[in-house]
Amino acid sequence: MVDFTLTDEQKDLRELARDFATKEMRPVAWEYDRESTWPADVMQKAWEVGLMNTHIPEEYGGPGLDYLSGCLIEEELGWGCSGMGTSISCNGLAMTPVLIGGSEDTKKKYLSMLTEEPKLASFCLTEPGAGSDVSGMRTTATKIGDKYVINGSKCFITNGSHASWYTVYAKTDKDAGHKGISAFVVPRDLDGVTVDKKEDKLGQRASNTATISFNDVEIPAENLLGEENQGFKLAMMTLDRTRPGVSASATGLARAALEFATGYAKERVQFGVPIAMHQAIQFMIADMATKVHASRLLVWQSASLLDQGRRNTLESSHAKRFAADSAMEVTTDAVQVYGGYGFIREYPVEKLMRDAKIFQLYEGTSQIQRLVIARETLMPSRAVEPAAATV
Ligand SMILES: Cc1cc2nc3c(=O)[nH]c(=O)nc-3n(C[C@H](O)[C@H](O)[C@H](O)COP(=O)(O)OP(=O)(O)OC[C@H]3O[C@@H](n4cnc5c(N)ncnc54)[C@H](O)[C@@H]3O)c2cc1C
Incomplete structure (x- = not known):
């Protein structure tokens, strides 16, 4: 049987998001677009009413919503202003690899960081020379003792200027194409992490898009997500x-x-x-x-x-x-x-x-x-x- 009936909880969530989009996003959307204003105030409110981090499980402080509920929310945010919607939902892209491949300690540390405070995370895959073909990436992660050292640059990173941590993809085996890529959590405040360039864009101008560089950034080996070369x-x-x-x-x-x-x-x-x-x-x-x-x-x-x-x-x-x-x-x-x-x-x-x-x-x-x-x-x-x- 195919049933498109939403549960009462899903209808309530959609109503909450619709109300938020109507009252908090629409009144400022066109002005923020013109000025290319990053919507810090709107995002803070979205976090407060529970419209961010929707898929983080309850044990890490999130609401643990199902995917359909998340989509109901995203449609309303996209209706309100898709640039702000992208900013609000970007944590979902960054934290999903942690949810799938992170150790219990990594999940506790980095997912709880997003639910305890209105902090942000970004997903760093794209590079200047590697967009659709991610196997061409040049960022490297070299294992030295119990650390990895990351070198490289990622471009077009949503919320990149404002994130507290990044999910970074890097080559751990340079000769193995897409089979030599691994994923890591990299905190923003480490030595060697720099936010370089904020893009001036055609659309979704209320979202932030930046280049992030990693210069001899040392991270503990436990920040590897999943297995090496499974990134x-x-x-x-x-x-x-x-x-x-x-x-x-x-x-x-x-x-x-x-x-x-x-x-x-x-x-x-x-x-x-x-x-x-x-x-x-x-x-x-x-x-x-x-x-x-x-x-x-x-x-x-x-x-x-x-x-x-x-x-x-x-x-x-x-x-x-x-x-x-x-x-x-x-x-x-x-x-x-x-x-x-x-x-x-x-x-x-x-x-x-x-x-x-x-x-x-x-x-x-x-x-x-x-x-x-x-x-x-x-x-x-x-x-x-x-x-x-x-x-
Ligand atoms: C505003 C914005 C936000 C972004 N946010 C993020 C982010 O948070 N994190 C992140 O990692 N990346 C992000 N990206 C990067 C985005 O995902 C890439 O721009 C996208 O994957 C395309 O890569 P590219 O720009 O290098 O284009 P290219 O891969 O160079 O493609 C150029 C053109 O060639 C086509 N093409 C390429 N290969 C093929 C093929 N095999 N067959 C047919 N056509 C092909 C493409 O479809 C495209 O039309 C963002 C980009 C923008 C502009």
């Missing part, structure tokens, strides 16, 4: 778990664009009638609505599989590819419905169109999602190790 697998398992949430955020953004376009189409009069009376506009609105609805269904399915303890690699790529591309299409159509006004900053939809673009790029570009979908469709037995993959 690539850990990154892929992480992305299976986080892509439904990112896709939910894209769905929320698209829903916002649909709502703005619908409202405008009913008010704007041309040729003596509201433009919503013209069939060309109606069909555009219909296609936008279908894309939002289908995105949500793919998100819910990919999250539900996780909640059942089942593998969701294919389904999370379906959700990410479709929701990201749909967000781009729906926000572009919203600008079209607004006509020339859609192009003007005073009106709301040009921000949404700029914000949408990143969904086709981060946590695996739309092309990389197609690679995963094609591989899983053509060779469903090849379970874990994709040839090209990405954050």
Whole structure:
């Protein structure tokens, strides 16, 4: 049986997030976008009401929510402002490898740090020369005694300027391609960790994106996550778990664009009638609505599989590819419905169109999602190790 009924608790969580997005995010979203303001105040409030760190288990101070509940929250935050939503949910990306591969001591130390105080963590996979093809990374971790020494540079790191610790991927075997990558927790305050460059972006300007460098950074060997040389697998398992949430955020953004376009189409009069009376506009609105609805269904399915303890690699790529591309299409159509006004900053939809673009790029570009979908469709037995993959 397929049942799309939410529990009362899930409905309450969605209501909490919707209320938060309406009262705390929407009133400042366009101003923060213009000024490229990092939303420290909004994030503090999100932490206080329990909208951050949603998947940290109760034993480490988190709410231990299921993945579907996390997606319900992310859709609302994406609706409020997807740039702020990215900032609020980024801890989830950084802490998932710790949840999967961390020792009990590591989990206690680093997960509790996020729940006891409104601290942040970032996920450091991408490098200037290694984006979609993470096997080309040049950051190294060299084992010396009971320590690893990390050297290298990671770019485009969300919340990088503000994080207290990083999940860092580095080569422990330079000649083994993706089979020579390991993952580590690296505290920000260690000697040799520097925050270098904050990016000035097209969209999601209320999120922080920075370059982080590691210069002879010494970390205890116990900060290794999982087994040595299993970091690539850990990154892929992480992305299976986080892509439904990112896709939910894209769905929320698209829903916002649909709502703005619908409202405008009913008010704007041309040729003596509201433009919503013209069939060309109606069909555009219909296609936008279908894309939002289908995105949500793919998100819910990919999250539900996780909640059942089942593998969701294919389904999370379906959700990410479709929701990201749909967000781009729906926000572009919203600008079209607004006509020339859609192009003007005073009106709301040009921000949404700029914000949408990143969904086709981060946590695996739309092309990389197609690679995963094609591989899983053509060779469903090849379970874990994709040839090209990405954050
Ligand atoms: C705002 C922002 C936030 C980000 N946050 C993080 C973060 O927190 N942590 C992190 O580690 N990274 C982060 N990233 C990095 C992001 O995940 C990468 O930008 C993304 O994976 C693409 O890598 P690239 O930019 O190097 O593009 P490339 O890999 O160079 O790709 C360029 C183009 O080639 C295409 N392409 C590449 N390989 C193939 C192929 N085999 N087949 C078909 N097409 C291909 C791509 O789809 C793309 O269109 C962020 C990026 C941005 C812009």
